[in-house]
Amino acid sequence: MVTPLTLLHTSPVHVPVFDALRDRNHPGAVLRHLVVPELLDRARAEGPQSVAPELRKLLEGAGGPVLVTCSSIGGTAEGLAADTGVPVLRADRPMAAAAVRGGSGSGGRTRIVVLATVESTVGPTRELLAEEGAGRSVEIRTHLVAGAWDRFGAGDIAGSHRLVAQAADAVTDADVIVLAQGSMAGATELVTTRIPILTSQASGLAAGLELLEGV
Template sequence: MTDLVLLHTSPVHVPVFDALRDRDHPGAVLRHLVAPELLDRARTAGPESVIPALRGLLTEAGAGAGAGAGPGAVLVTCSTIGAAAESLAPALGVPVLRVDRPMAAAAVRAGRRIAVLAAVESTLAPTRELLAEEAGERPVSIRTHLVAGAWERFEAGDTAGYLARVAEAAGSVTGADVIVLAQASMAGAVDLVTGPVPVLSSPAAGLAAGLAAALAMRSAP
């Protein structure tokens, strides 16, 4: 069985990824770590400020080099701290993946004009940088949009209201070839969008990539 650690900054992600596992990857073992304080710190002091705490959490989870019983890989589901987490892979000795990288790769293949929606401002810059990285030499135009009032609904536990705000914002996007929902928590809005522009979310593709990395590590001699 494949063992993958998932690091979340909200507990709402746990059932979402468990459901995806049950649907698409039965038998895979997911170990969830939830650390909301990492997003709080990243929003006030910048994503790089969480690196020491991230390393400590993942080391305690058995993700350090030489930890024979540790996970095959780590998947970080918070886009704000994704790049900071990826930077720890060499020190930890296991793959550390950000959930939104496969989505970003799909977005740059889908078209040149990319619209990014986020509910938290701190997510916009990391997502823009990721898309530019995935685009490489391909010319892309990236427009970012902060969904007004969405995060307040999320923090209040109003998931339906949160997703409705995201879907409304996505439906109003024009002049784009593809829309990227920058945060994993937005994924449920995909089915609510009525506009003509394709909408991409990160959880399903990110989980598949994380489990593939974990399996590769377990299969390595």
């Protein structure tokens, strides 16, 4: 029996996106989707560590490696890997690693602008970039895109992406732009900026499947 890669999402919108990436880049890979929206709701209200008990149960019941696609809770999930014995990867880690390697501005410092639509994502993403950039000269700035999450939550995905694209196009002094949440990826089709923009979904899935192969 083939062991699937479990993808833990906090929104159902991610399921078809990752299935399409699988079909295009990793045909034959077996994915198992687990959608638990209340994890993000609680993390936003009480902080990422508040979801640790439920995350532990979900990881222990996964039956194999887990790719966490929510950047707000990904770090908390990775922190439980050792105790649970379950291989866990946050989907935005490969993106962060690429960001800190992505070009240098004046003085050899890589200037990274992080765009997010949810406040609970900002801290974990900044911490992840700092971790991946340890020993490098990295400047990290964050910007919360006002109104984008409200539109996303109301089902106006296109409107949310337009606001994110406008925020990205307004950035002028960065070497790379990071879209902190997978739900923002569609904005890359609308931007006009020449600054490289990184998203997490394709690289995260590829790394997750590599993690599965190593089990």
